[in-house]
Amino acid sequence: MSMAALAHEGITVSKLHPHVGAEIIGVDLRHPLDEMSFEIIREAWNQHTVLVLRDQRIDDEQQVEFASRFGTLEETTFTVAADNPYIYKLSNVDDEGNVLPVGSKKRLFLDVNARWHTDSSFRPIPALGSILSARKVPAKEHGDTAFASMRVGWETLPDERKRALEGLVAVHDYSYSVGLFGDKLIPKSEMDSVPPVRHPLVRTHPPTGLGSLFVSGHIERIDGMPVEEGRALVAELIEWCTRPEYVYRHRWRQHDLVMWDNRCALHRATAIPATEPRLMHRATIAGEGPVA
Numbered sequence: 001m002s003m004a005a006l007a008h009e010g011i012t013v014s015k016l017h018p019h020v021g022a023e024i025i026g027v028d029l030r031h032p033l034d035e036m037s038f039e040i041i042r043e044a045w046n047q048h049t050v051l052v053l054r055d056q057r058i059d060d061e062q063q064v065e066f067a068s069r070f071g072t073l074e075e076t077t078f079t080v081a082a083d084n085p086y087i088y089k090l091s092n093v094d095d096e097g098n099v100l101p102v103g104s105k106k107r108l109f110l111d112v113n114a115r116w117h118t119d120s121s122f123r124p125i126p127a128l129g130s131i132l133s134a135r136k137v138p139a140k141e142h143g144d145t146a147f148a149s150m151r152v153g154w155e156t157l158p159d160e161r162k163r164a165l166e167g168l169v170a171v172h173d174y175s176y177s178v179g180l181f182g183d184k185l186i187p188k189s190e191m192d193s194v195p196p197v198r199h200p201l202v203r204t205h206p207p208t209g210l211g212s213l214f215v216s217g218h219i220e221r222i223d224g225m226p227v228e229e230g231r232a233l234v235a236e237l238i239e240w241c242t243r244p245e246y247v248y249r250h251r252w253r254q255h256d257l258v259m260w261d262n263r264c265a266l267h268r269a270t271a272i273p274a275t276e277p278r279l280m281h282r283a284t285i286a287g288e289g290p291v292a
C-alpha cells in the first residue's frame with residue numbers, strides 16, 4: 001500500500017507500541033467502507049496484529065457487517081449469545097443488569113479470559129481474528145486488556161530453541177481451560193461440541209509468511225511429552241512472548257473497537273470490574289483452514 005493511497009483515503013496508521021498494536025484514525029464504521037479503506041485496514045492488521053479504532057459508535061449489525069468482510073463469522077454459543085447470532089456478549093452483569101458478585105459462578109467464566117490465550121484455539125480451525133466493541137466501559141475500574149505478539153515471540157527465540165520446538169504438536173482443550181475455574185461452568189452439551197484438538201506449536205502467519213508460536217491458555221498438554229513437562233513448556237513460552245517490554249496494554253474508552261489477529265496475538269483481561277458494569281460485544285472471524 002503506497003503512502004499516496006493512505007493520504008488519499010484520509011486514514012492514518014500509527015504504532016501504539018514498538019512490537020504490537022497500531023491505532024487507525026479516519027474511519028467511521030457506521031458507514032460501509034470503500035474497498036481502498038478496507039484494504040488499508042487489512043494491511044495494517046496483518047502488519048501490526050492489534051488495531052485500535054477509537055470512538056466507533058456502532059451497533060451489532062454494523063459490527064457484523066465490518067467483521068464479515070474479513071471472512072466467515074463464528075456463531076455464538078448459548079452461554080455468551082447476544083441477540084445477534086454472530087455477537088458474543090462479554091459482560092459482568094446478570095440479566096437484570098446487576099454486577100455479578102465476586103465469586104459467583106458466572107464471574108468465574110469470565111476469569112478464563114484472564115489467562116493469556118488466543119480465541120478459539122480449541123477449535124479444529126481456530127479463529128482468524130476477534131473484533132471487540134466497548135459498549136459500556138467503567139469510569140474507574142479500567143479492566144485493561146493486554147496483548148503480545150507470538151510472531152515476535154518466535155522471531156526473538158534463539159535458533160537452537162526454534163529447531164527444538166519445530167514439529168511439536170499441542171493438544172488444545174476447552175474443557176481443560178474452563179475446568180481450571182470450576183466444574184460445570186458451561187453446559188455439558190456445549191463442552192461436547194468442542195472435543196480436544198491438535199495444532200502445531202509453531203505455525204506460519206499466512207498473510208506475511210512469518211513464523212509464529214501458537215501457544216494458548218487452552219493447551220492441555222504437548223503430544224508425546226509427560227503432561228506436566230508439556231504444561232511447563234507452554235507456560236515458559238507464553239512468559240517469553242509476554243515479557244513486559246513486549247506487551248501492549250489497552251486502556252478501554254467508551255466506543256473503542258479493538259481487533260486482534262488470533263493467529264499471532266496472545267491476549268488477556270487484566271481484571272474484571274468488581275462493582276461497575278462493563279459490556280463488550282465481540283464478533284469472531286473463523287479461520288480459513290487448519291493450522292499450517
Ligand SMILES: [Fe+2]
Nearest residue numbers: 113118119267
Ligand atoms: Fe479472548
